[in-house]
Amino acid sequence: MKVEIIAVGTEILLGNIVNTNAAFLAEECASIGLSCYYQSVVGDNEQRLSETLKNAMGRAEVILLSGGLGPTKDDLTKETVAKVCDRKLVMDDHTRERIEAYFDKKGKKKPTDNNWKQAMVPEDAMVLDNENGTAPGIILETGENTIVLLPGPPGELKPMFLAQVKPYLQQKSDTVIVSQTVKICGIGESQAETMIADLIEDQTNPTLAPYAKTGEVHLRVTASAEDEKKAQKLIKPMVKQLKERFGQNVYSTDADTTLEKAVVDLLVANDLTISTAESCTGGLLAGRLINVPGVSEVFKRGVITYSNKAKRKMIGVKKVTLDRFGAVSEQVAGEMAKGTAALTKADVTVAITGLAGPDGGTQEKPVGLVYIGCYVKGNLTVKEYHLSGDRSKIRENTVAQALVLLRECVLEYISEVTFGKKK
Amino acid sequence: MKVEIIAVGTEILLGNIVNTNAAFLAEECASIGLSCYYQSVVGDNEQRLSETLKNAMGRAEVILLSGGLGPTKDDLTKETVAKVCDRKLVMDDHTRERIEAYFDKKGKKKPTDNNWKQAMVPEDAMVLDNENGTAPGIILETGENTIVLLPGPPGELKPMFLAQVKPYLQQKSDTVIVSQTVKICGIGESQAETMIADLIEDQTNPTLAPYAKTGEVHLRVTASAEDEKKAQKLIKPMVKQLKERFGQNVYSTDADTTLEKAVVDLLVANDLTISTAESCTGGLLAGRLINVPGVSEVFKRGVITYSNKAKRKMIGVKKVTLDRFGAVSEQVAGEMAKGTAALTKADVTVAITGLAGPDGGTQEKPVGLVYIGCYVKGNLTVKEYHLSGDRSKIRENTVAQALVLLRECVLEYISEVTFGKKK
Known part of the structure; x- marks a missing residue:
């Protein structure tokens, strides 16, 4: 089944705004x-929207439209869709009541005449309640097309799509598609791709696709079958195989678990x-x-020691270390991590020092050079990184690498404790 | 002159990626x-790209395409454009040399045969050097259309567009458009809109449009004229008027100055x-x-005192204050700001305590309640905020509000010192 996504909005x-709705809907x-x-x-132009909609209706079965459902005259997505599909707009009493209740709850002034425009829906359409705003969503079946209208604000569109539209579309399809993502860190994208090249090539159901994120790679396994149980059964061996291949680098197979959540969970679980x-x-x-x-x-606790003085005064980095090796050095990262442990009595500390640019780089220490130190109950690890991009990108990447290193060091500590190498 | 933007990429x-290129190109x-x-x-599909391109060429004079210029077989934007415009692809020696030099500089392995594909350009096209990658940009004039091909990675597309494509398009246009943005903070979007309603309504050249950002509003003044000087002359009185109306709330009229940069500049200038x-x-x-x-x-220095204990131990918040008023209170924000000043001897300190959720809210202290304290050389200001959204949104908004408050308090201090009310 083919889908086409149309965002409406000047x-x-x-x-002025980035079309994140399209990315969300496309991924879903x-x-x-x-x-x-x-x-x-x-x-928000009737003639151009109408042309685009007709074009899409000829190419895809499902059309997802976002935006243009507001209360003002400019908003004309609903009106245009009704015209193209030859439907009258009728008042939906349920939505009228919902809008009234919404205004009551918010303690806002009474709804204006404009707001009642939002309670008008095309004849014989399914109305989707909006839990986060006044504009209802709409599903219109024309026989040949399924046209879905969603409100533009992502905070309204996303929950509505997930709760009401996605299950509807899933049901229409004669096959069920299930996917699971194996999230890995500490391995680069190209290395990860090499490690699964055979699986990507050989497999058609389930399929396997890698997605690079900053400091992470997500491997999405997708299977289609008659029902969910069968699809899950197809996915399972592939997920198992990926877990075996990537071992400890797999930090989660749960859609909602971010890398930082995985790290925090690990710390909490091990006290x-x-x-x-x-x-x-x-x-x-x-x-x-x-x-x-x-x-x-x-x-x-967290400390931000941007200056040399702060590094000395707050977490006891030695002046001689700073003078001899420079602020961006393995030695300073190590002293920062140890000093923070001494100051805060935390079991684990992470320390970061690096050159994010744009200035301050030298041939010997170029912009992008970063040292991250991790100190876990007496064991210090310091790693050197060479990151690229602008100041923001280098900093973002540094944070991701710090989470990866933190996880590695904590896992190593746990395994040593568990297997009795150290106490 | 009309433009249409086509992004190419599966x-x-x-x-998997958000189309930020389209937003950038549209705004420019x-x-x-x-x-x-x-x-x-x-x-990356020849038939569909070709159809979309032809459609666009019939509707707009300028077509901007991004993506699909890579070295692999999948990348076929250039090939498709050449076919649609009936041009041969020929080797561009200059680009070939540039690619060679690019590989040399990066110390990478020799370019592969695939890379030479990137040096092929449509006959009689303008070639745009890529300072950040191997794929050249291309401008093709067909008589009726100007077709511009840009590489997909934003780090390559943006500098190429700004340095080479924008001036070219500007030159083609018989009018020059100049705009300047007056950036304000500390005033909500709707209040700002009310304050300029007359200017928005009355003016056609220059035009005035407000854009809401987190904690800020940007007012863009745009004028068109025969040449830049005349356009600048049209803009000037409007910018002057906005500065008068919004006074101290204007933090910059410079495109590159962010709110945090304006704050840092203010601190640096006043030592x-x-x-x-x-x-x-x-x-x-x-x-x-x-x-x-x-x-x-x-x-x-910066401290992160998430727990009550950290607030007490690091920056001397009193236990009795925490017990009596709770961690999220005006009193604790004040003690945090003062304590940080005492600890770090900074002239200015900012302290934040709040409930970002999702849990921990009560009827009395709901999620979104935030206190920000600002201490400037002995003067304490604490403000209460009620912010909405999810955890991330509340935190982002809190940071913006802290920057706004910080700026306000520093400006007040400077004006007191300058006008001799206080020393």
Whole structure:
């Protein structure tokens, strides 16, 4: 079954907002086996939207439209779809009540006449409740096409699609598509691809596709079958094989688990507290860890020691070390990690020092040179990295590498404790 | 003059990457007065790309294509464009040399036969050097259309467009479009819109358009004229008027100045050092400040005190204050700011404590409640905020509000010192 995605909105055409809805919808459609060959963006203009819609209806069975469902005159997606499909717009009482209740709950002023425009829906259409706004979603079956209208704000579109549209589309399809992602870290994209080249080539059901993320690679296994149980059964051996091949580098097979969540879960499960010391990343590593709900159980303290003086005064890096090796050095990263452990009494500390640029690089120490130190109950590991990109990219990549190193060192500690090499 | 943007790439159709190139190109085209009515995405497929291209060529004078210029067989944008425009592909010696030099510089292995494919260009086309990769850009004039091919990676596309394509398109246009953005903070979007409603309505040249960003509003003034000087002359009085209306809330009229850069510049110019203390934002405020090159002159230290214990031990928040008012309170924010000043001897400190959720909210203290304290040489200001969104959104918004408050408090201090109210 083919799908086409049309985003409606002048603000996208003007480049004021990035069309993240299209990426979300495309990824979700791919995950249930719909093929998407075209995406388009048009403004809030009846003639152009109508032309784009007709074109799409001739090419794909399912059309997903986002945006243009607001209360103002400019918003005309619903009206245009109704005209193209030759349907009248009728008042939907249920939606009218929902909008009334929505305004009551928010304690906002009474709905205006404009808002009732949002309760008008094409005849014989399915109405989708919007839990996060006033515009309802709509599914219209024309016989040849399934046309889905979704509100533009991602906070309204995403939950509506996941809860109401995705299951509907899944049901229409005679096959069920199930996918699972094996998330790995600590291995580069090209190495990962080489390690699974045979699996990618040989397999058609399930299929295997690698996706590179900053510091991570996601391997998506997708199978289609008559029912979910059969699809799951097809996926299972491939996931097992990937786990065997990548071993400890697999940090999760759960869609919702981020790398930072995996790291925090590992610390919590092993009752290990953590502190961070950051120079060039200036708090971004701690920021990512603290985005995990429940991190408070293990996160002790973070320090941002951007200057040499801060490195000395806060976490006891020695002046002689700074003078002799420079702030961006293996030795300073090590002293930062140890000093942070001494200061905060955390079981695990991570320290980052590096050159994020754009200035300050030399031939010997170029921009992108980063040292990350990790200290786990008396064991220090310091690694050197050469990262590329602009200042933001280098910092983002550094944070990802720090999470990877942190995970590696903690796992090593656990395995040593478990297998009795060390106490 | 009309422009249409076509992104080529299966990875966009699958939703694996967000089409940020389209937003960038759309915004740049709008800034030079090109009208964009359609954007599309197609995969690396000759028949579909060819269909989309022909369609676009009938609707717009300028076609911008991004992606599909790589060295592999899958990449066929150039080949398809050449076929549609009936041009032969010929070897471009200059590009061949450039690719050779690129490989030499990177110290990479010799270019493969695939790479020479990248040196093939349509006959009589303009070749655009790529400073950041091997694929050249191409401008093809067909008489009716100007077709521009750009490499897909944003790090290659953006600099190439700005340096080589934008001036070319500007020159083709018989009018010059100049725009300037007045960036304001500390005023909400709707209030800002109300304050300029008359200017938006009355003006056609220059035009005025507001764009909401997190914690900021950007007011873009755009004028068209025969030459740049005349356009600048049209813009000037409007910019002046906006500066008068928004006064101190204007933090910059420079395209490259971010809010954090404006804040850092203000601190540097007034020789004020800064330290930060963060709870729920966990380092993101420091992270944003430290993204400004040159911040090292003023940034002293940052602490991340997520737990109550860290707040007490690191920056001396009193146990009785935490017990009596709770960690998320005006009092704790104030003690955090003062304690950080005492610890780090910074002239200015900012402290953040808040509930980012998803758990931990109560009726009295709901998720989204945030206190930000700012301490400037003995003067403490603490403000209460009620922010909405998920955990990430609340944290992002908190950081923006902290930058706004920080700027306000520093400006107030400077004005007091300057006008002699305080010493």
